[in-house]
Amino acid sequence: xxxxxxFNKPHITSKETEYILQAVxxxxxxxDGMFTKKCHDFFEKRYGFQKCLLTTSCTDALEMAAIxxxxxxxDEVIMPSYTFVSTANAFVLRGASIVFCDxxxxxxxxxxxxxxxxxxxxxxxxxxxxxxxxxxxxDKIMKLANQYRLFVVEDAAQAIDSYxxxxxxxxxxxxxxxxxxxxxxxxxKNLQCGEGGMLVINDPQFxxxxxxxxxxxxxxxxxxxxxxxxxxxxxxxxxxxxxxxxAAFLFAQLESLDVIQEGRxxxxxxxxxxxxxxxxxxxxxxxxxxxxxxxxxMFYVLCKSLEQxxxxxxxxxxxxxxxxxxxxxxxxxxxWEIENKVYELNNSDFYSDSLLRLPFYFTLSESxxxxxxNTILDSLNLSD
Amino acid sequence: xxxxxxFNKPHITSKETEYILQAVxxxxxxxDGMFTKKCHDFFEKRYGFQKCLLTTSCTDALEMAAIxxxxxxxDEVIMPSYTFVSTANAFVLRGASIVFCDxxxxxxxxxxxxxxxxxxxxxxxxxxxxxxxxxxxxDKIMKLANQYRLFVVEDAAQAIDSYxxxxxxxxxxxxxxxxxxxxxxxxxKNLQCGEGGMLVINDPQFxxxxxxxxxxxxxxxxxxxxxxxxxxxxxxxxxxxxxxxxAAFLFAQLESLDVIQEGRxxxxxxxxxxxxxxxxxxxxxxxxxxxxxxxxxMFYVLCKSLEQxxxxxxxxxxxxxxxxxxxxxxxxxxxWEIENKVYELNNSDFYSDSLLRLPFYFTLSESxxxxxxNTILDSLNLSD
Numbered sequence: 212x213x214x215x216x217x218f219n220k221p222h223i224t225s226k227e228t229e230y231i232l233q234a235v236x237x238x239x240x241x242x243d244g245m246f247t248k249k250c251h252d253f254f255e256k257r258y259g260f261q262k263c264l265l266t267t268s269c270t271d272a273l274e275m276a277a278i279x280x281x282x283x284x285x286d287e288v289i290m291p292s293y294t295f296v297s298t299a300n301a302f303v304l305r306g307a308s309i310v311f312c313d314x315x316x317x318x319x320x321x322x323x324x325x326x327x328x329x330x331x332x333x334x335x336x337x338x339x340x341x342x343x344x345x346x347x348x349x350d351k352i353m354k355l356a357n358q359y360r361l362f363v364v365e366d367a368a369q370a371i372d373s374y375x376x377x378x379x380x381x382x383x384x385x386x387x388x389x390x391x392x393x394x395x396x397x398x399x400k401n402l403q404c405g406e407g408g409m410l411v412i413n414d415p416q417f418x419x420x421x422x423x424x425x426x427x428x429x430x431x432x433x434x435x436x437x438x439x440x441x442x443x444x445x446x447x448x449x450x451x452x453x454x455x456x457x458a459a460f461l462f463a464q465l466e467s468l469d470v471i472q473e474g475r476x477x478x479x480x481x482x483x484x485x486x487x488x489x490x491x492x493x494x495x496x497x498x499x500x501x502x503x504x505x506x507x508x509m510f511y512v513l514c515k516s517l518e519q520x521x522x523x524x525x526x527x528x529x530x531x532x533x534x535x536x537x538x539x540x541x542x543x544x545x546x547w548e549i550e551n552k553v554y555e556l557n558n559s560d561f562y563s564d565s566l567l568r569l570p571f572y573f574t575l576s577e578s579x580x581x582x583x584x585n586t587i588l589d590s591l592n593l594s595d
Numbered sequence: 596x597x598x599x600x601x602f603n604k605p606h607i608t609s610k611e612t613e614y615i616l617q618a619v620x621x622x623x624x625x626x627d628g629m630f631t632k633k634c635h636d637f638f639e640k641r642y643g644f645q646k647c648l649l650t651t652s653c654t655d656a657l658e659m660a661a662i663x664x665x666x667x668x669x670d671e672v673i674m675p676s677y678t679f680v681s682t683a684n685a686f687v688l689r690g691a692s693i694v695f696c697d698x699x700x701x702x703x704x705x706x707x708x709x710x711x712x713x714x715x716x717x718x719x720x721x722x723x724x725x726x727x728x729x730x731x732x733x734d735k736i737m738k739l740a741n742q743y744r745l746f747v748v749e750d751a752a753q754a755i756d757s758y759x760x761x762x763x764x765x766x767x768x769x770x771x772x773x774x775x776x777x778x779x780x781x782x783x784k785n786l787q788c789g790e791g792g793m794l795v796i797n798d799p800q801f802x803x804x805x806x807x808x809x810x811x812x813x814x815x816x817x818x819x820x821x822x823x824x825x826x827x828x829x830x831x832x833x834x835x836x837x838x839x840x841x842a843a844f845l846f847a848q849l850e851s852l853d854v855i856q857e858g859r860x861x862x863x864x865x866x867x868x869x870x871x872x873x874x875x876x877x878x879x880x881x882x883x884x885x886x887x888x889x890x891x892x893m894f895y896v897l898c899k900s901l902e903q904x905x906x907x908x909x910x911x912x913x914x915x916x917x918x919x920x921x922x923x924x925x926x927x928x929x930x931w932e933i934e935n936k937v938y939e940l941n942n943s944d945f946y947s948d949s950l951l952r953l954p955f956y957f958t959l960s961e962s963x964x965x966x967x968x969n970t971i972l973d974s975l976n977l978s979d
Contacts, residue, residue: 213622217622219622220622221619221622221623221624221625222619223616223619227615227619228612228615228616231611231612231615231840232607232612234789235605235606235607235611238597238601238603238604238605239605239782240605240782240787240788240789241605241781241782241783241789241790242789242790267651267652267655267790267834267837268651268834269834270811270833270834271651271833271834274833295811296811296812296813296827296828296832297811297833297834299828300811300812300828300831300832300833301833303831304688304831304833397625398623398624398625398838399625403624404624404838404840405618405624405625405626405837405838405839405840405841406625406626406651406834406836406837406838407838427654427679427680427681427684428680428684428930429680441923443680443923443928443929443930444680444683444684444925444928444929444930444931445928445929445930446930447684447687447688448680448684449654449655449658449681449684449685449688450651450652450653450654450655450681450790452790453651453789453790454782454788454789454790454791454841455789456615456788456789456840456841456844457789457838457840457841460840539825539827541828544827544828544829545827545828545829546812546827546828546829546830547828
């Protein structure tokens with residue numbers, strides 16, 4: 212089914228196909244060619260990440276993280292229930308037991324105050340998810356991790372070009388704070404290449420092994436740098452590296468990052484300014500904690516109930532506009548039922564039922580946004 | 596380092612970038628869009644595969660296979676030692692113990708006569724690798740699998756457009772015989788999209804779960820077909836599906852398959868006809884068992900010794916030509932040392948030391964081939 216105003220549209224900035232042709236002409240379209248290198252350099256310089264490795268998806272970056280921190284059967288990993296399945300599956304695939312934390316009352320991110328009570332002797336890692344690109348309280352999370360000697364893997368799928376300010380005023384890019392972090396360049400993200408992701412390594416102890424794991428468990432990268440005489444099978448691993456086709460496409464987007472972000476800011480602000488009055492119908496606008504920045508990844512509202520959300524989705528549909536809900540609490544999934552662990556995570560369930568995402572893409576026009584806003588206000592009997 | 600005649604060059608047939616632009620204009624560049632569907636349809640129709648699913652790599656297709664046949668710690672999987680690390684790692688990641696089989700005396704494929712003695716009560720699967728696109732003796736392998744109730748996963752990375760003829764005269768495409776099969780569309784393959792692969796499912800018992808595992812462990816595909824009311828987390832899984840950018844690129848190549856194969860046949864035949872005389876220096880040409888076809892994936896010769904091979908590689912290098920050896924026996928890798936299982940696999944070691952791959956790509960010219968052939972014959976003092 213297609214809509215006059217879809218939920219998402221991928222976009223081309225200008226040079227995507229030109230760069231793809233350059234990759235073909237360079238004689239290399241498999242992974243780790245010149246465009247992959249350009250992307251790595253861009254992210255490392257712009258955000259101060261210690262080391263970046265493009266992957267075929269954010270899922271794959273999370274799987275690399277799970278291998279790197281040596282997750283074994285029985286290890287516990289704490290994460291929000293209100294997240295994408297891959298946050299959990301990446302660790303389940305290595306045998307981890309997932310321990311779910313509730314969301315914050317004011318924001319879908321995990322409630323930092325509820326993490327400590329979930330830590331046991333088996334806990335190996337905390338995986339904060341920066342929902343909508345809005346930072347979790349990383350100061351609190353990193354302090355807990357230091358205290359209990361845990362790894363922190365930031366699920367920064369939605370969080371490119373967003374920042375966290377520590378209590379002492381230091382500002383760091385999201386994805387640059389935990390030991391490891393995973394980004395997504397899926398077509399719904401600010402920067403995109405269809406399917407794609409990136410592992411960020413902030414703790415250099417993981418640098419060498421990350422290269423090996425990404426190269427199918429071989430020391431091929433060290434070989435090409437002349438550090439070893441021959442290369443071979445030295446570890447587990449997979450083919451986590453993306454094609455140069457994807458890296459070339461992504462690099463064109465990086466060059467337009469500021470333009471993209473400016474456009475997304477305009478779209479986000481228009482929604483925010485024009486939908487504020489929906490609070491009269493019990494609808495809440497997104498909240499930005501003072502330590503966080505907005506990267507304009509998505510625009511969502513919180514309906515007062517599942518019924519209200521369904522009403523809005525249906526009204527928008529009848530105007531040929533696709534709006535969508537987002538995650539369903541993972542602790543309520545049928546996969547989780549077999550674990551037989553009962554959770555009561557009321558905030559997570561609230562976001563499952565009430566969060567509504569509106570169409571959001573770089574080329575969304577103001578007239579289309581006007582139609583969306585008016586349809587919502589009409590449905591709530593709030594039109595001027 | 597780049598060479599005047601490299602070992603490989605990717606190629607564009609004609610429509611690759613046009614199709615990529617079409618994908619962007621269609622509003623979908625993430626996975627499972629119209630080009631992925633076109634690729635699936637093409638392969639299913641042309642080769643009679645029951646169900647095809649594009650993946651981000653052949654490695655990922657093998658990992659899907661390992662999950663689908665429920666590999667658990669302790670399960671044994673039989674495969675050749677002369678293969679790519681991913682053949683093994685895909686199963687090692689699920690906890691399997693790898694059992695290595697020697698290669699045939701006449702061909703790098705696994706020796707079908709040596710499989711049965713490796714089967715134990717713990718054996719779960721046999722993974723034949725169709726080296727250079729040349730079939731393993733699938734009749735023998737499938738009979739063993741039936742007798743001992745084992746799964747067969749064909750590693751068909753190099754084997755697109757190649758066939759096996761059963762003793763009764765039935766001919767089947769490689770990848771269409773085992774329960775599951777994995778193909779590669781890496782830039783060195785006949786059909787390419789930089790990095791890419793495909794899982795082929797010949798046993799329909801795996802159809803539903805394969806879709807779920809590929810969609811991050813969710814029943815999203817069934818949801819979009821209207822088979823379930825809502826979708827959620829139902830299984831383990833990963834993000835195995837490639838971007839439409841890659842599928843669009845690949846589909847352009849599929850449309851040119853016959854042209855590509857014709858070109859590769861010409862290149863292969865030129866090498867074969869002009870290098871036959873190297874037998875005077877103890878160099879052997881590739882052998883094609885009578886049940887197999889040639890898909891012209893690569894051209895290799897077997898040198899009489901490691902020394903002779905090194906001589907040829909160096910002589911070619913000094914003429915600015917890159918030739919390469921291939922796999923090192925996995926049972927001799929440093930990763931395998933920790934297993935403390937000693938193998939004597941003389942044929943596998945022979946191919947590790949003696950097999951030499953010559954430059955092979957669609958746009959390789961006859962004059963370049965002449966230079967390669969003459970450099971080899973000169974080095975062996977066999978020039979006319």
